[in-house]
Amino acid sequence: MSGLRKMLNLPEKAPRGGDEGQAVAAADRGDSSPSNSRVASEQSPRPVHALGWAEEEESSGRSAARKAGRVVIWAVIGLAAFTGVRTWVAPAKPPAPVQQTDPQAEARKNNVPEGEAQQVAARFARSYMTWDSRAPQSRQKELEADLAKGVDPKMGWDGQGLQLVAQTIPGTVTQSSGKRARVRVDVRVSVITGKRGKEKTVSSWRGLEVPVAQRKGRVIVTGQPALVGMPTPVGYKAPTEPEADSTLSGTTRQTVKNFLTAWATGGEDQAAAPGADIAPLGAGMSLESLDGWAVDAGSGDKRTGTATVRWKVAGALLQQSYQITLTKVSASSASRWQVEAINAKTA
Structure with missing residues (x-):
């Protein structure tokens, strides 16, 4: 002490x-x-x-x-x-962290998976829009594979007529509550018209909306689809074409034509610039003519121009426009322009 x-x-x-x-x-x-x-x-x-x-x-x-x-x-x-x-003996507990919630993420939990919904809707649309009075059971059997139990597989069809489907393209998925949705599908249908001996096939696009839902881990069709309208054309004003370099256009025109000819015959590797990666065009085509070629005004060793080409394919002439990139290749004291890339023209 x-x-x-x-x-x-x-x-x-x-x-x-x-x-x-x-x-x-x-x-x-x-x-x-x-x-x-x-x-x-x-x-x-x-x-x-x-x-x-x-x-x-x-x-x-x-x-x-x-x-x-x-x-x-x-x-x-x-x-x-x-x-x-008291704070030494029994320190106060820190407050519980505040859980941040994302309303959009919570809403997505009730969404139907888009990829699976589009796949099921496209398959169902093909079966739904195909009918043949000579084989009604075939259509019914295919529809049952994606239908919910208890839904009538006839789906409102009276059992008459003949229609074929060439293609289906799934589109927008509109989500609803409770893991339900509607899927837009564009369907290319073909109908045979005319009397015997004078029949002709008429093809057209149809818009279809398919109701779907997710149950027990899979997407099913819950009821009758409905035909809807197709999009209508809208106006578009193309941007003004850039000013052309007439001198360079004239000196490189034959270079571009030689490349297009080689491209159609599978010899693009020999006609393109070193290191260029241009995929083959495919067999059955040939260059009919180079209708137009203009290099955009500018400077440097890499220039871009627009080519108007006429191909001969499947007995027809087909005109198309391309955006072609040229690069200057030098060897010793000489240099020349060669094609480095070719793409569809952006209008």
């Missing part, structure tokens, strides 16, 4: 009262027994010099340590008073 008293700078504890009094009382009683005399002599205070004690000054290190200890203890006491002892 004396060490703690020194650190807190407290006074030394005083001797317990009664020790001196007991010695005096014994003397008054004339108790001169050896034991009493010895007790009195042991309990009577002795001079400091008689005990051989000497005061010595406290070292500076011990003094500094004692002061530092007092500072730490009082700092701890102050901190406990400021923060509250």
Whole structure:
């Protein structure tokens, strides 16, 4: 305890009262027994010099340590008073993190998978738009594969007529609540018209919307599809054609024509620039004519131009437009222009 008293700078504890009094009382009683005399002599205070004690000054290190200890203890006491002892024993729990929700992500959980919905709707549309009065059961059997149980597989057909489907193209999926949706499908149908001996096949596009839903891990058709309208043409104004470089157009026209001729016959690798990656055009085509070629005005060793080409294919002449990129290839002291890339022209 004396060490703690020194650190807190407290006074030394005083001797317990009664020790001196007991010695005096014994003397008054004339108790001169050896034991009493010895007790009195042991309990009577002795001079400091008689005990051989000497005061010595406290070292500076011990003094500094004692002061530092007092500072730490009082700092701890102050901190406990400021923060509250309860927060040390039972610290407050941090608040639970706020869960951030994405409304769109939550809504998507109720969506029908688009890829599977388009696949099922396109297959169903082919079967739905195909009918033949000579084989009504074939249509019914195909429809049942994607229909929900309990739905009439005749789907409103009266069992008459003949119609064939050449192609189906799935489009927009319009989502509804509860994992339900409608799928737009464009269907290319062919109908035979005219009397016997004078029949002709008429083909056209039909728009169809197919109702679907996801149940037990798969997409099914839930009811009758409905015919809808096809998109109508809209206006479009093409951007102004860039100014042409007439000089370069004239000097590179034969280069472009030679490449197109080689491209149609499978020799594009020999006619194109080194390192060019141009896929073969395919057999059965030939260049009829290069109707137009104009290089866009500009500068540098890479230039772009527009070519109007007439192909001969399947007994017909077909005119098309291309965007062709030229690059200048140098060897020794000579240089020439060669075709580096060819793509459809962006109107």
